[in-house]
Amino acid sequence: MLAISDILTPVLAMILVGFILQRTNFLHPSFWPSAEKLTYFLLLPATLIHSLAGKKISDLPWLKMVxxxxxxxxxxxxxxxxxxxxxxxxxxxxxxxxxxGGVRFNTFVALALVENMFGRDGLMLAALGAGFMIVLINVLCVSVFSLAVGNRGGMDLRRLLNDLLRNPLIVGCVIGVGLNVVGVSLPKAVDGLLALTGKAAFPLGLMAVGAAYRTGSLRMHWQPLAVSSTVQFLCKPLIAWGLATHLGLSGMATGVAVLLFSVPTAPSAYILSRQMGGDHDAMSAIITAQTCMSFITLPLTIWLLR
Known part of the structure; x- marks a missing residue:
C-alpha cells in the first residue's frame, strides 16, 4: 500500500498544483492553452518516440502479450x-x-507499479505491452473524436483519415514503431534529447488537468465518470486476466497484463480533449476522480493477484 501511495501521490500533487496556480492567478490565463498546445504537439510525441523506439522484443513472449x-x-x-x-x-x-476514461491508461503509474512488483524483467514486458497499446489506443481515440465530434452531419471517412494522419500522437507512435521494426537505433544525443523533452510532458499535462478542474464537476459529470470507472477498474482487469490465462502466459506476464489495465486513465486524455473539441471539463473530472479511486482499487487488485 505504501508503494502505491508513493507512486500516486505525486500525480495528485501535480494536479493540485495546477488547480492552485489557476485559482490564484499566479500565471496569466493565456499560459494554460499555450501549455496544452506545447504538450500536444511537441512533448507527448517526443515521449512516444523515445518509449517505442529501440525496444528489443525477440526474447519476450511478445505475441501472446500483444x-x-x-x-x-x-x-x-x-x-x-x-x-x-x-x-x-x-x-x-x-x-x-x-x-x-474507459480505454486509456496512465503509463507512468503502470510501469512504476510493475517495476516495484516484478523488477526489471517485468518492466521490460510491461514496456512492450504498453508500446503496442499506445498505438492502438491513440488510433481509436482520434477516430472517436473525429466521428463523434467532428462529423455531426454523418460519417466522413476522408476527414477521419485526415485526422489520423495529422494527429501528432499517432505520428509519434508510427515513427517510434517504424524505427523499432527496421531495427534503427536512435543516436544517443537524439534519444537523450527526446527523453529530456518528454519528461516535461507529464508534470505539465497534470497541471493543465488541475487548472481545468471546476468545483462541482464530479457531481455534474457523474454518469460518464461512473461508467468509465467501472470499465477501467473492473471490466478491463478481468478481461486482461481472462485473455492472459487463455493464451497461457506465465504468472508474471499475467500479472503485468492485469496491472496495465488496472490503473487510472492518462493525463494526456485531457490534452487530446482540449485540442479536438471534446468535453474537457468532464475529462478533467474523470482523470482526477479515477486517480483518487485508484488508492483503493489498486491495493485490492494487487492483493487478488498475489
Whole structure:
C-alpha cells in the first residue's frame, strides 16, 4: 500500500498544483492553452518516440502479450461504445470523455507499479505491452473524436483519415514503431534529447488537468465518470486476466497484463480533449476522480493477484 501511495501521490500533487496556480492567478490565463498546445504537439510525441523506439522484443513472449493487451483494449472500447449506443441522450463530446476514461491508461503509474512488483524483467514486458497499446489506443481515440465530434452531419471517412494522419500522437507512435521494426537505433544525443523533452510532458499535462478542474464537476459529470470507472477498474482487469490465462502466459506476464489495465486513465486524455473539441471539463473530472479511486482499487487488485 505504501508503494502505491508513493507512486500516486505525486500525480495528485501535480494536479493540485495546477488547480492552485489557476485559482490564484499566479500565471496569466493565456499560459494554460499555450501549455496544452506545447504538450500536444511537441512533448507527448517526443515521449512516444523515445518509449517505442529501440525496444528489443525477440526474447519476450511478445505475441501472446500483444494479443492480450490489444484484445483487452478492443473489448473495453466496444463496452463503452455499446453503452453509448443504448444511451444516446449523451452528447458526442461527453462520450469522448467517457471513451478515453474507459480505454486509456496512465503509463507512468503502470510501469512504476510493475517495476516495484516484478523488477526489471517485468518492466521490460510491461514496456512492450504498453508500446503496442499506445498505438492502438491513440488510433481509436482520434477516430472517436473525429466521428463523434467532428462529423455531426454523418460519417466522413476522408476527414477521419485526415485526422489520423495529422494527429501528432499517432505520428509519434508510427515513427517510434517504424524505427523499432527496421531495427534503427536512435543516436544517443537524439534519444537523450527526446527523453529530456518528454519528461516535461507529464508534470505539465497534470497541471493543465488541475487548472481545468471546476468545483462541482464530479457531481455534474457523474454518469460518464461512473461508467468509465467501472470499465477501467473492473471490466478491463478481468478481461486482461481472462485473455492472459487463455493464451497461457506465465504468472508474471499475467500479472503485468492485469496491472496495465488496472490503473487510472492518462493525463494526456485531457490534452487530446482540449485540442479536438471534446468535453474537457468532464475529462478533467474523470482523470482526477479515477486517480483518487485508484488508492483503493489498486491495493485490492494487487492483493487478488498475489
Amino acid at each position: 494479443m492480450t493487451v490489444e484484445g483487452a483494449v478492443i473489448a473495453s472500447a466496444l463496452l463503452v461504445t455499446l453503452w453509448w449506443l443504448t444511451h444516446r441522450h449523451m452528447e458526442g463530446a461527453a462520450f469522448t470523455s467517457l471513451f478515453q
